[in-house]
Amino acid sequence: MALAEQGTRVAQGARRRNWRVYFARTWPLYAMLVLPLIQLALFHYYPMYGVIVAFQNFNPGLGFTRSPWVGLNNFRYLLTNPDFKNVLWNSFFIAIAKLITLQVISVSLALLLNEARSMLFKRTVQTVVYLPHFLSWIVLGGILIDLLSTNGLLNRSLGILGVPPILFLGSNTWFRPVIITTNLWKEAGWATIIYLAALTSIDPGLHEAAAIDGANRWQRIRHVNIPGISSVIILIACLNLGSVLQAGFEQILTLYNPVVYRTGDILDTYVYRAGLISARYSLAAAVGLFQSAIGFVLIVIAYRLAARFAGYRIF
Amino acid sequence: MVIARNWSSRLFDIAIYLVLGFIGLLCLLPLIHLVAVSLSNRSASVGGFVALWPIGLTWGNYEEILAAGPVYRALLVTVERVVLGTTLNMVLTVLAAYPLSKTAQEFRGRNWFMWILLVALLFNGGLIPWFLTIRSLGLLNSLWALVLHDALPIWNVILLMNFFREVPRELEEAAIIDGASYWDTLFHIYLPLSVPALATLTLFAAVNHWNSWFDGMVLMTKNENYPIMTFLRTVVIDLNLQILSVNPQDLYNLSDRSIRAANIIVATLPILLVYPFLQRYFIHGIRLGAVKG
Numbered sequence: 001m002a003l004a005e006q007g008t009r010v011a012q013g014a015r016r017r018n019w020r021v022y023f024a025r026t027w028p029l030y031a032m033l034v035l036p037l038i039q040l041a042l043f044h045y046y047p048m049y050g051v052i053v054a055f056q057n058f059n060p061g062l063g064f065t066r067s068p069w070v071g072l073n074n075f076r077y078l079l080t081n082p083d084f085k086n087v088l089w090n091s092f093f094i095a096i097a098k099l100i101t102l103q104v105i106s107v108s109l110a111l112l113l114n115e116a117r118s119m120l121f122k123r124t125v126q127t128v129v130y131l132p133h134f135l136s137w138i139v140l141g142g143i144l145i146d147l148l149s150t151n152g153l154l155n156r157s158l159g160i161l162g163v164p165p166i167l168f169l170g171s172n173t174w175f176r177p178v179i180i181t182t183n184l185w186k187e188a189g190w191a192t193i194i195y196l197a198a199l200t201s202i203d204p205g206l207h208e209a210a211a212i213d214g215a216n217r218w219q220r221i222r223h224v225n226i227p228g229i230s231s232v233i234i235l236i237a238c239l240n241l242g243s244v245l246q247a248g249f250e251q252i253l254t255l256y257n258p259v260v261y262r263t264g265d266i267l268d269t270y271v272y273r274a275g276l277i278s279a280r281y282s283l284a285a286a287v288g289l290f291q292s293a294i295g296f297v298l299i300v301i302a303y304r305l306a307a308r309f310a311g312y313r314i315f
Numbered sequence: 316m317v318i319a320r321n322w323s324s325r326l327f328d329i330a331i332y333l334v335l336g337f338i339g340l341l342c343l344l345p346l347i348h349l350v351a352v353s354l355s356n357r358s359a360s361v362g363g364f365v366a367l368w369p370i371g372l373t374w375g376n377y378e379e380i381l382a383a384g385p386v387y388r389a390l391l392v393t394v395e396r397v398v399l400g401t402t403l404n405m406v407l408t409v410l411a412a413y414p415l416s417k418t419a420q421e422f423r424g425r426n427w428f429m430w431i432l433l434v435a436l437l438f439n440g441g442l443i444p445w446f447l448t449i450r451s452l453g454l455l456n457s458l459w460a461l462v463l464h465d466a467l468p469i470w471n472v473i474l475l476m477n478f479f480r481e482v483p484r485e486l487e488e489a490a491i492i493d494g495a496s497y498w499d500t501l502f503h504i505y506l507p508l509s510v511p512a513l514a515t516l517t518l519f520a521a522v523n524h525w526n527s528w529f530d531g532m533v534l535m536t537k538n539e540n541y542p543i544m545t546f547l548r549t550v551v552i553d554l555n556l557q558i559l560s561v562n563p564q565d566l567y568n569l570s571d572r573s574i575r576a577a578n579i580i581v582a583t584l585p586i587l588l589v590y591p592f593l594q595r596y597f598i599h600g601i602r603l604g605a606v607k608g
Contacts, residue, residue, distance in 0.1 A: 025491075025496075025497075026421075026422060026423075028496055029413075029417065029422050029497055030414070032411070032413060032414050032497075032501075033410065033411060033414050033428060035406075035407055035410055036407050036411035036467050039463070039466050040431060040432070040435050042463075043449075043466070043467075044440075046448050047439065047441075047444040047447075047448045048438065048444070049444075050443075050447055050448055051440045051441065051444050053443065053444060058447075060447075064451075109338065112331055112334060112335055115331045116332065116335060118332075121332065122335075125338070125339045126594075129338065129339060129342050131342070131346075134590060135526070136526035136527075136528060138526075138528050138547050138551065139544075139582065141551070141552055142552065142579045143345050143346070143579065144345075146349075146572060146575070147345055153348050153363075153365075153366060185342060185345075189342065216323060217324055217327050218327070250528075250529060254552055271441065271442050272442060275442060275443040276442070276533055281443050281447065285443040285444060287441075288441025288442055288444070289440075291441065292438060292439055296437055299437050
């Protein structure tokens with residue numbers, strides 16, 4: 001009995017000594033994480049706690065902790081609100097349209113760039129098509145608002161062809177096509193990079209064998225290049241699933257106006273106006289929480305699918 | 316590679332060049348038009364006669380913006396933000412990526428910390444709690460608000476962590492046997508070996524800070540605290556030229572339209588200047604973490 005007790009004490013002592021030895025060596029690793037953890041706590045986790053305002057009638061004077069609770073009232077109000085259904089549908093529609101067009105165009109563009117024989121020409125085109133990715137939506141929006149105005153370059157060019165002026169940014173018919181097209185302008189070039197990288201890793205032997213078998217260039221694209229990058233295409237498609245409610249906040253906030261709310265207002269812009277313009281914090285936070293929760297589920301599904309079909313892991 | 320150089324292949328080449336050239340022009344024309352408008356005089360610009368070449372060439376639009384003070388103030392806010400914000404981004408990215416690149420055996424609790432990071436990546440409270448948090452911290456109208464809320468770019472941490480993991484373990488083990496601490500191995504082994512990756516992340520962080528405008532718009536309630544892109548937003552999206560404090564009499568021979576175009580160029584020039592470097596690094600950056608499948 002006494003012996004066993006003594007044994008335990010020795011073991012505990014050894015464990016404590018082990019920990020001391022362990023920390024003497026590894027404390028820097030913990031020390032390094034202190035600042036990152038403080039940042040996460042203040043700007044990620046504290047706001048996560050702040051989502052409770054979605055279940056309150058938030059009063060800025062009372063803060064997160066003392067504002068009155070209203071349960072699910074904000075969510076009930078939303079579900080009966082036709083505006084909410086509209087922005088939900090707009091977000092979904094615009095996001096899906098963007099994802100599909102972006103992937104189709106960027107894969108095609110990558111296949112085309114891969115066929116360009118002149119390196120100088122290829123590099124020049126790449127330089128030009130990557131550039132808009134690095135410009136903010138304010139810069140592109142400023143250009144577009146002028147370009148698409150009734151007195152803008154586009155309408156004047158169309159005028160030469162006899163087309164009457166079109167209010168591109170003030171028309172519910174044109175707003176979505178403009179959003180989708182200008183998104184391609186900004187991102188399609190940039191999105192080719194990953195496909196170009198995949199194309200360079202295709203075994204040249206496959207092309208040689210196909211050429212010897214008499215395949216022309218179109219047939220080689222069709223039967224060597226496209227199958228060669230199909231795993232990357234599937235990977236990106238899976239990962240994209242995580243953003244089917246991300247219709248592009250900065251772009252739409254820059255380009256929309258009250259006339260096109262019916263076709264262009266999305267969840268993020270609705271949250272912005274309800275919360276930060278009209279100060280209906282709790283209602284806006286409820287919309288935001290709804291979006292975050294669905295977004296979270298979608299991202300988890302997206303990563304699962306990507307791992308399953310393309311063996312993808314982020315770390 | 317064996318390539319048959321017959322007529323159909325040549326025709327294919329011509330078609331490729333035509334399509335690619337067309338797409339390239341489509342991307343570039345709006346920017347050329349912008350430059351042309353910014354250099355045109357009032358009558359040509361208001362009349363909408365400017366296409367791709369300035370009409371009535373004048374530097375007046377630039378002179379007007381640069382003669383008044385406010386644009387400098389906005390540029391200064393942005394420069395401060397870029398310097399401070401990028402430094403913070405890189406320091407925190409390295410500090411988080413290095414411990415997390417260790418295994419859970421070597422660094423106990425590593426997986427817990429990783430989950431804390433991942434949950435923050437996957438779930439966020441949304442705009443309103445984010446805004447209320449920053450307001451309750453008393454950061455509104457402070458430069459710190461712009462640099463602190465995004466001080467830890469989680470995605471970059473994961474990229475750099477993956478990069479650190481590619482560094483051969485033997486290098487560190489040998490150093491530790493010689494008595495080096497984890498600080499020593501970080502500064503003398505990992506960081507020197509990661510210079511290209513760090514350069515890429517730094518450039519991207521800097522461009523990100525330069526281009527950010529939404530946080531400036533909601534976290535700064537006074538015009539004089541606006542960073543340049545938020546300032547530009549007031550001019551070109553809200554169409555409010557008053558913030559520029561241009562002399563109204565000078566608008567007699569200049570147009571709002573050209574002044575806006577010139578302001579866009581002024582705000583974008585720094586990006587265009589670093590663009591060649593960005594291009595050299597970004598292919599590398601994409602490969603850093605993206606194509607693993």
